[in-house]
Amino acid sequence: MDSAVARDQALDAAERLFYGRGIQSVGMDDIRGASGVSLKRLYQLFPAKEQLVLAYLERRDLRWRQRLADHVDGHADPGRRIPAVFDWLGLWFREPDFRGCAWINSYGELGATSERVADQVRAHKRAFKDYLAGLVREAGLPAGLAEPVYLLAEGAMVTAAIEQSAEPATQAGRAARMLVEAYGGAAVID
Structure with missing residues (x-):
């Protein structure tokens, strides 16, 4: 998966989860699960x-x-x-x-x-x-x-x-x- 696609998928998931549930209640693992972007890739994009x-x-x-x-x-x-x-x-x-x-x-x-x-x-x-x-x-x-x-x-x-x-x-x-x-x-x- 290229960086732009992975970034968009992560941001789409973050927007849904952060806006819907609140930022503090959502962990990076939640973003991983909702985006389909591996945790390693997620941390490469957003350390x-x-x-x-x-x-x-x-x-x-x-x-x-x-x-x-x-x-x-x-x-x-x-x-x-x-x-x-x-x-x-x-x-x-x-x-x-x-x-x-x-x-x-x-x-x-x-x-x-x-x-x-x-x-x-x-x-x-x-x-x-x-x-x-x-x-x-x-x-x-x-x-x-x-x-x-x-x-x-x-x-x-x-x-x-x-x-x-x-x-x-x-x-x-x-x-x-x-x-x-x-x-x-x-x-x-x-």
Whole structure:
């Protein structure tokens, strides 16, 4: 098995297991069993579990942000893009394997003991915040609106995971629409 295929198989298994069960409850032997990659090969690719966790978070970050951007970019009107973020969150929260935000979960498990994981989580959150700031700017809204929109989205993620409900996306989206309108954006309430 070539390195790229083995790496992809290991990361696929790590993503399923880490996201589904939690990082600390999954050992490298579990990854071996779920991926079909030998333990020796697994340790050649990822000499430490932390390296596998970082690769999992990096790959998930790219995929997560791309899925969000694909959905939001489907709205030509910049005034519809901020509400579209919350619409997408609602779709994500309804997925059968939704277990909350992988980065918040990872920070909760490892943030105090792994600075590299904490840095990866911060980088993901910073990129998400920057993305939202870009949407606010494109809509011609005051820059100060980006922070409350970000906090609404983050709060929706945490609450959706705890309550096992997509309703927080609807509620946070409604609040974001009211903020956009209060700051002079076009009426976006459907």
